[in-house]
Amino acid sequence: MKLLRVGPAGAERPALLDGDGVLRDLSALVPDIDGALLADDAALALVRTVAASPGELPVLDAEGGLRTGPPLSGIGKVACIGLNYHDHARETGAAIPQEPILFMKAPDTVVGPYDSVLVPRDSEKTDWEVELAVVIGRTARYLSSHEEALAAVAGYAVSNDVSERAFQLERGGQWDKGKNCETFNPLGPWLVTADEVADPQALGLRLWVNGELRQDGTTAEQIFPVAEVVRYLSHFMTLRPGDVINTGTPAGVAMGFPEPKPYLRAGDVVELEIDGLGRQRSALRAA
Known part of the structure; x- marks a missing residue:
C-alpha cells in the first residue's frame, strides 16, 4: 500500500493512493498514519482489504492544490x-x-x-x-x-x-x-x-x-x-x-x-x- 497524509500542516488527514493512482480519503477508517496504526495488525488488515477494492473510499482532489504532508505522524525519533x-x-x-x-x-x-x-x-x-x-x-x-x-x-x-x-x-x-x-x-x-x-x-x-x-x-x-x-x-x-x-x-x-x-x-x-x-x-x- 501507498499511505500518505494530506492537508494543511498540523491538520493532515490519512489517505491512500490506490492502484490506479487515485488519491482516496482514509479518515473514516483510521484517525491517522502513525505508529499506533502501524502496530495494529487488525487496523492495517482492514485498510489493506479496503485498498484491494477502494471504490467506496471518497476521492480527494489531488489537482486542487491539496498539500501533501509527511506520510507519518507522531514520529518518536x-x-x-x-x-x-x-x-x-x-x-x-x-x-x-x-x-x-x-x-x-x-x-x-x-x-x-x-x-x-x-x-x-x-x-x-x-x-x-x-x-x-x-x-x-x-x-x-x-x-x-x-x-x-x-x-x-x-x-x-x-x-x-x-x-x-x-x-x-x-x-x-x-x-x-x-x-x-x-x-x-x-x-x-x-x-x-x-x-x-x-x-x-x-x-x-x-x-x-x-x-x-x-x-x-x-x-x-x-x-x-x-x-x-x-x-x-x-x-x-x-x-x-x-x-x-x-x-x-x-x-x-x-x-x-x-x-x-x-x-x-x-x-x-x-x-x-x-x-x-x-x-x-x-x-x-x-x-
Missing part, C-alpha cells in the same frame, strides 16, 4: 546512519566505518515532500542527501537476526537528510548542529508498506538540483544493509512503531565536489526519487 555507502565514503575520502555511524535528528525537522526547505541564517554549506527511510512497525530491542529486523519494518519512504556542513563539521561538538535545522528532513510523498518492496538493497536513488542530476546511486552500495542497520540499532536503543531510520546517502553530495562546491542557496530547487517510493520537490528559501 529519527535515527540516522552516516557514511553508509561505499561510493559516498570514497568521494569524501573517509575510511569505511567498522560499525554504523549513528546520529539523531529531531522529529520536528520532518516536513512534507513538497514543502519549502529553509537555508539557515549564516549558512554557507547547506547540502542535499537522498536517502532511503525505514519506518518501524513493531517494538524492537536486542534483535538477533536480519529476519527479525526486517519483520520489524512497516515500510519505506523517500527522505532528504539536508545538512549544513559548516555547522556539522566546523563548529565543534557532534554532527547534530548541522542536521537539526528547521525543515531539514523532507519525507515522503508516501509510506510504502514493506510488502511492496521486494528487496530494499535493490533500489535506485536519484537527486537533481535545478534540473541537473547530482546523485544517481543504488542501495546495493550500502555498507550496512537495511536489515543490519535495524538489528544493530536495536542493541543501542528501543525502536518503536513510528520511529524513522535514515539509512545514508550515495555519492554526489555537494561536499564531495571539487571547489567551488555547489552548496545550496535560496531559490534552488531540489528534486529526488527512489524506485517505487515516489518523488519529492523542495524549493529553498532563506530562513
Whole structure:
C-alpha cells in the first residue's frame, strides 16, 4: 500500500493512493498514519482489504492544490546512519566505518515532500542527501537476526537528510548542529508498506538540483544493509512503531565536489526519487 497524509500542516488527514493512482480519503477508517496504526495488525488488515477494492473510499482532489504532508505522524525519533555507502565514503575520502555511524535528528525537522526547505541564517554549506527511510512497525530491542529486523519494518519512504556542513563539521561538538535545522528532513510523498518492496538493497536513488542530476546511486552500495542497520540499532536503543531510520546517502553530495562546491542557496530547487517510493520537490528559501 501507498499511505500518505494530506492537508494543511498540523491538520493532515490519512489517505491512500490506490492502484490506479487515485488519491482516496482514509479518515473514516483510521484517525491517522502513525505508529499506533502501524502496530495494529487488525487496523492495517482492514485498510489493506479496503485498498484491494477502494471504490467506496471518497476521492480527494489531488489537482486542487491539496498539500501533501509527511506520510507519518507522531514520529518518536529519527535515527540516522552516516557514511553508509561505499561510493559516498570514497568521494569524501573517509575510511569505511567498522560499525554504523549513528546520529539523531529531531522529529520536528520532518516536513512534507513538497514543502519549502529553509537555508539557515549564516549558512554557507547547506547540502542535499537522498536517502532511503525505514519506518518501524513493531517494538524492537536486542534483535538477533536480519529476519527479525526486517519483520520489524512497516515500510519505506523517500527522505532528504539536508545538512549544513559548516555547522556539522566546523563548529565543534557532534554532527547534530548541522542536521537539526528547521525543515531539514523532507519525507515522503508516501509510506510504502514493506510488502511492496521486494528487496530494499535493490533500489535506485536519484537527486537533481535545478534540473541537473547530482546523485544517481543504488542501495546495493550500502555498507550496512537495511536489515543490519535495524538489528544493530536495536542493541543501542528501543525502536518503536513510528520511529524513522535514515539509512545514508550515495555519492554526489555537494561536499564531495571539487571547489567551488555547489552548496545550496535560496531559490534552488531540489528534486529526488527512489524506485517505487515516489518523488519529492523542495524549493529553498532563506530562513
